[in-house]
Amino acid sequence: MPSRSGSSSRVDLTRLCALFLAVAEERHFGAAADRLGTTQPTVSQGLQRLEGHLGVRLLDRTRDGAVVTSAGRHLLPLARTLVRDAAHFEAAAGELASRGLTFAVGASATTPAQLTAAAVTSMRSQVESVTVARGQGPELVSRVENGELDVAVLEDPSPAGDLVRGVMHRLPRRLAVPEGMISDPRARIPRQELRQLDLAVTPRATGPAAWDLLIDLLKEAGIDPRPVEAPSSADVLTQVAGGSAFAVVDAFSPTIDGVQLLDLPGRFDHRFRALVHPDRQRTPDGHDIRSLVDRGLARVCRTVTGGPTP
Secondary structure: OOOOOOHHHHHHHHHHHHHHHHHHHHOOHHHHHHHHOOOHHHHHHHHHHHHHHHOOOOEEEEOOEEEEOHHHHHHHHHHHHHHHHHHHHHHHHHHHHHHOOEEEEEEEOOOOHHHHHHHHHHHHOOOOEEEEEEEOHHHHHHHHHOOOOOEEEEEOOOOOOOOEEOOOEEEOEEEEEEOOOOOOOOOOOOHHHHOOOEEEEOOHHHOHHHHHHHHHHHHHOOOOOOEEEOOOHHHHHHHHHOOOEEEEEEOOOOOOOOEEEEEOOHHHOEEEEEEEOOOOOEOOOOOEHHHHHHHHHHHHHHHHHOOOOO
16 A cells, blocks of 8 residues: 655645545546546546555546545545635635734723723734724624634623633723712712613613613612613713713713712622634734733723732
8 A cells, every 4th residue: 555654645635635526526527627627637647646645446437437436435525524624724824814913803882992902902912913893792792703803802791602701800880970969979879869860871782781781780779770872981971961860880981070970889890801713712823812812901900990910
């Protein structure tokens, strides 16, 4: 039996298997050659080399064309897998080559800009450039799943499918109320005053699971909120300043005229995670994407909470 150790045989194996597939499916050497854009002698000689390399007959040559042998039928699915995986490999390599070391980071509209910037800065330490995409949580999850994004930073909880979750990061949130409305500022949750107001909140579609969790937390605190959706976090504060609503805002929300900010208990903390695809967890040079982003997020959160920075 011929030796199988030659490096040239390994390199040629995928092409020879593609010839075998074409003949097996077309059942004719001439038709296979037309399909592959080559000549019939090239196909015939390639099949002979493949059979010699493997030590088994794959096809029986007949007057009418070609018939797959018993051994050929056994090996055909494996050949098909080899050719398909080689095509996927080449496509993935081509995508990386066309992009260079450019990575795409996704962040929901409710992810503070400081966290998004931390994720981008962490990736910039290892790649040439980073692009940022904003969107709704479910949309960003889909874009990580189909490869459009390399990582997404989203509110937790957020359905993640088969994506790999990073560490959960927590930021304190504050209660935003119309200035001068709270009679006792020492009250952690001024229930009586809040029951008179609507709840200004960003759209539920941005992150349904996290949105629902906030509503549940307010109900557990004795408040039955009346949500009024605002297009953005800035619009949320504008509604509060107008005197008709209260809001639960992140730690980076600015102090503006007409709005008083109060601390909230830890159970209201804003939670975030990085999500990456299980098959694309590393940069081309081997760095773990999730760890890079997690370190950046942790640095921001510890700065806000007063803990030591990594």
